[in-house]
Amino acid sequence: xxxxxxxxxxxxxxxxxxxxxxxxxxxxxxxxxxxxxxxxxxxxxxxxxxxxxxxxxxxxxxxxxxxxxxxxxxxxxxxxxxxxxxxxxxxxxxxxxxxxxxxxxxxxxxxxxxxxxxxxxxxxxxxxxxxxxxxxxxxxxxxxxxxxxxxxxxxxxxxxxxxxxxxxxxxxxxxxxxxxxxxxxxxxxxxxxxxxxxxxxxxxxxxxxxxxxxxxxxxxxxxxxxxxxxxxxxxxxxxxxxxxxxxxxxxxxxxxxxxxxxxxxxxxxxxxxxxxxxxxxxxxxxxxxxxxxxxxxxxxxxxxxxxxxxxxxxxxxxxxxxxxxxxxxxxxxxxxxxxxxxxxxxxxxxxxxxxxxxxxxxxxxxxxxxxxxxxxxxxxxxxxxxxxxxxxxxxxxxxxxxxxxxxxxxxxxxxxxxxxxxxxxxxxxxxxxxxxxxxxxxxxxxxxxxxxxxxxxxxxxxxxxxxxxxxxxxxxxxxxxxxxxxxxxxxxxxxxxxxxxxxxxxxxxxxxxxxxxxxxxxxxxxxxxxxxxxxxxxxxxxxxxxxxxxxxxxxxxxxxxxxxxxxxxxxxxxxxxxxxxxxxxxxxxxxxxxxxxxxxxxxxxxx
Amino acid sequence: xxxxxxxxxxxxxxxxxxxxxxxxxxxxxxxxxxxxxxxxxxxxxxxxxxxxxxxxxxxxxxxxxxxxxxxxxxxxxxxxxxxxxxxxxxxxxxxxxxxxxxxxxxxxxxxxxxxxxxxxxxxxxxxxxxxxxxxxxxxxxxxxxxxxxxxxxxxxxxxxxxxxxxxxxxxxxxxxxxxxxxxxxxxxxxxxxxxxxxxxxxxxxxxxxxxxxxxxxxxxxxxxxxxxxxxxxxxxxxxxxxxxxxxxxxxxxxxxxxxxxxxxxxxxxxxxxxxxxxxxxxxxxxxxxx
Numbered sequence: 001x002x003x004x005x006x007x008x009x010x011x012x013x014x015x016x017x018x019x020x021x022x023x024x025x026x027x028x029x030x031x032x033x034x035x036x037x038x039x040x041x042x043x044x045x046x047x048x049x050x051x052x053x054x055x056x057x058x059x060x061x062x063x064x065x066x067x068x069x070x071x072x073x074x075x076x077x078x079x080x081x082x083x084x085x086x087x088x089x090x091x092x093x094x095x096x097x098x099x100x101x102x103x104x105x106x107x108x109x110x111x112x113x114x115x116x117x118x119x120x121x122x123x124x125x126x127x128x129x130x131x132x133x134x135x136x137x138x139x140x141x142x143x144x145x146x147x148x149x150x151x152x153x154x155x156x157x158x159x160x161x162x163x164x165x166x167x168x169x170x171x172x173x174x175x176x177x178x179x180x181x182x183x184x185x186x187x188x189x190x191x192x193x194x195x196x197x198x199x200x201x202x203x204x205x206x207x208x209x210x211x212x213x214x215x216x217x218x219x220x221x222x223x224x225x226x227x228x229x230x231x232x233x234x235x236x237x238x239x240x241x242x243x244x245x246x247x248x249x250x251x252x253x254x255x256x257x258x259x260x261x262x263x264x265x266x267x268x269x270x271x272x273x274x275x276x277x278x279x280x281x282x283x284x285x286x287x288x289x290x291x292x293x294x295x296x297x298x299x300x301x302x303x304x305x306x307x308x309x310x311x312x313x314x315x316x317x318x319x320x321x322x323x324x325x326x327x328x329x330x331x332x333x334x335x336x337x338x339x340x341x342x343x344x345x346x347x348x349x350x351x352x353x354x355x356x357x358x359x360x361x362x363x364x365x366x367x368x369x370x371x372x373x374x375x376x377x378x379x380x381x382x383x384x385x386x387x388x389x390x391x392x393x394x395x396x397x398x399x400x401x402x403x404x405x406x407x408x409x410x411x412x413x414x415x416x417x418x419x420x421x422x423x424x425x426x427x428x429x430x431x432x433x434x435x436x437x438x439x440x441x442x443x444x445x446x447x448x449x450x451x452x453x454x455x456x457x458x459x460x461x462x463x464x465x466x467x468x469x470x471x472x473x474x475x476x477x478x479x480x481x482x483x484x485x486x487x488x489x490x491x492x493x494x495x496x497x498x499x500x501x502x503x504x505x506x507x508x509x510x511x512x513x514x515x516x517x518x519x520x521x522x523x524x525x526x527x528x529x530x531x532x533x534x535x536x537x538x539x540x541x542x543x544x545x546x547x548x549x550x551x552x553x554x555x556x557x558x559x560x561x562x563x564x565x566x567x568x569x570x571x572x573x574x575x576x577x578x579x580x581x582x583x584x585x586x587x588x589x590x591x592x593x594x595x596x597x598x599x600x601x602x603x604x605x606x607x
Numbered sequence: 608x609x610x611x612x613x614x615x616x617x618x619x620x621x622x623x624x625x626x627x628x629x630x631x632x633x634x635x636x637x638x639x640x641x642x643x644x645x646x647x648x649x650x651x652x653x654x655x656x657x658x659x660x661x662x663x664x665x666x667x668x669x670x671x672x673x674x675x676x677x678x679x680x681x682x683x684x685x686x687x688x689x690x691x692x693x694x695x696x697x698x699x700x701x702x703x704x705x706x707x708x709x710x711x712x713x714x715x716x717x718x719x720x721x722x723x724x725x726x727x728x729x730x731x732x733x734x735x736x737x738x739x740x741x742x743x744x745x746x747x748x749x750x751x752x753x754x755x756x757x758x759x760x761x762x763x764x765x766x767x768x769x770x771x772x773x774x775x776x777x778x779x780x781x782x783x784x785x786x787x788x789x790x791x792x793x794x795x796x797x798x799x800x801x802x803x804x805x806x807x808x809x810x811x812x813x814x815x816x817x818x819x820x821x822x823x824x825x826x827x828x829x830x831x832x833x834x835x836x837x838x839x840x841x842x843x844x845x846x847x848x849x850x851x852x853x854x855x856x857x858x859x860x861x862x863x864x865x866x867x868x869x870x871x872x873x874x875x876x877x878x879x880x881x882x883x884x885x886x887x888x889x890x891x892x893x894x895x896x897x
Contacts, residue, residue, distance in 0.1 A: 061699050113885075120877070120881050122829065122874075123875075126829075248703075248710070251702075284717070285714075285718060287717075288714045288718065291714065295688070298693070
């Protein structure tokens, strides 16, 4: 890709031009006041950049970001004014302190869901605020600490406003670079799927707790850095730095700029800082005007300023031409070893599983087993427990009794992501895809769990993310096996239903599972598509993948399954060869509610 | 003060908090959105009461319906500005739009009424009654009675009336409710109105003993949020109980330590609760449906 097309892609050009204009302004025209305002923009940009990890990428509304900011500031303030430490000591400690707090509180707090998490982070913030107010010997109480010296490194003091501006923005640039490293590749996609669809993410082997934890600690570190810089810029730290209103500012900046885009952090911070400065002339009415304009922006640009710019661009110039898939497919080896012999020991065994929702016994002592390379159909009327059984096997539900044994190991208590990594992947009855991601990346993201994409590696890999390249290569191979190679670069949200189902199957396949659990894969497909899909699934089985298919469609299953198991009200009522199961009186009764003595109407019609 | 006396005071304050939390949980249920302007709307109710009190020298109990009616309209206005334009965005967006609404309201109060605390006229009259050794203000008794009446009324409405059924249906599944002919937007707007009217009444009740001031709503938003979380997300009875627990804790503990420390302890206890019961005190641990 040439420089010109790189520049013209997305909204790069206006952003670069805007940044250049701003730098020119700062160098040539800005007076002392302007320099100060631009510096504040930088500090807030860093603050918001950090918050994007936990709020934007991990999708968790943390209300502790201001707390991390304040703690960073207080560490700098206390160390500098009471002990005379210089920036090279105080700055790293101001980053490490909040990060450490995030590590300590992260484990219990991140277990909480949604509002419980938000409130817990808010609570921590208010406890810290109280501490800052009460522990006045150290923190200076309500007045805070003043007289924080300017930044000084190796004898050079960064004292005048222009140098402070450059120093702060250099730090922001480093922060942007690190954020880019972390989110540009496979890990970024992992975060995307995780926040859009946690169930799908776990089922492809993403450890959500670990991802969220990483994002939380990163946001704390960035918050601490921003807080420390703020302390040097305004020479004061006070409980205001920990305040709920600062948290509100941070949230507003993030939502108005853009939740996940680096440019969004800078635009959001800049817009809010400047709005406040401009409205100061309104005196008493200034916060009213500020709130109103921020609210109007939120309504007018619900995807943030960056999102609005992107939409404006595609409105004016059309969407960027469809990019060709960057690579050739890599061979996808489904089973490392040749398919084991048919009478080998069961690969997957389910023993006496029971699970009730309230008073409803969804599963009531279900046992079954699958041999390697076998295609087993799981049938049963609505509500008979088929999907619940898949959810138990794949670890999304935990059962009350019984166990699941895979490759000789008891995996009953294992979390979903671990089960996926061991080699059991699945599709869902209702589609679980990230709508904004392309088909290619929706499939490729399933490699993140298996290959163990992690923060440290993403940070230190320079240039392209090679894990993403490999994952995309494998994703192309998986897409070809499902016959969806022609839509690779389309966002999933725009695809027809049947194609999306295949994307899900390809995503489950790309992790090279030993067992593939398919939940009604033929729903919504026409007969020809069904035959085609059955053919492809048989292909996986021929390569040694064991397939357990939940389906209502007996025609589809007849062409596919070697064995059928029928569930009714949480119990196995029949199991064996397809023809035999279909004629079983109990099965006929369960499906049609007929007296088993009149089987002629039964499912005999199906071929 | 004896513990019993403190507990009685806590319950009286808790009755007002319960109304605040009740309005909050209404809106949560109808929209699954957190209305962080709720505390400021409580203050707005208080200011309306202050304003009405300066116009006419009637006891507040006669003016409460008017406060509720005005706040009902205000609630619909908030829904039109902060909720409906963002209805299809993630819930966190509404969280922020209501926070911004709250900022606008707080500063509006500041401009209109100044920074000082204001008091509204009492519900019936000022003064106290004695029940044995326990002393309780008439205002607190009145607050209890009004809160009990409103909580009972909303229970009857939800359980017995067609409007209540429509509200519940819309809360569970907006699209499905629309599909069976419920005008979901109208229902949601009314819920915002009703929730805000409850907030307003709570504000009018609180504004006598506890005063109103521009930033007074912020902790109330947090307490309402907390009450709903502690009581199990979306549970009406849980929210009422949660609000009671919070206020009793505060009144009793701040009698022994300072108010600030009591608040800190409250959050600390909350964190401990989360540590042992991640689903809240009354919440039931349900496996997430996939």
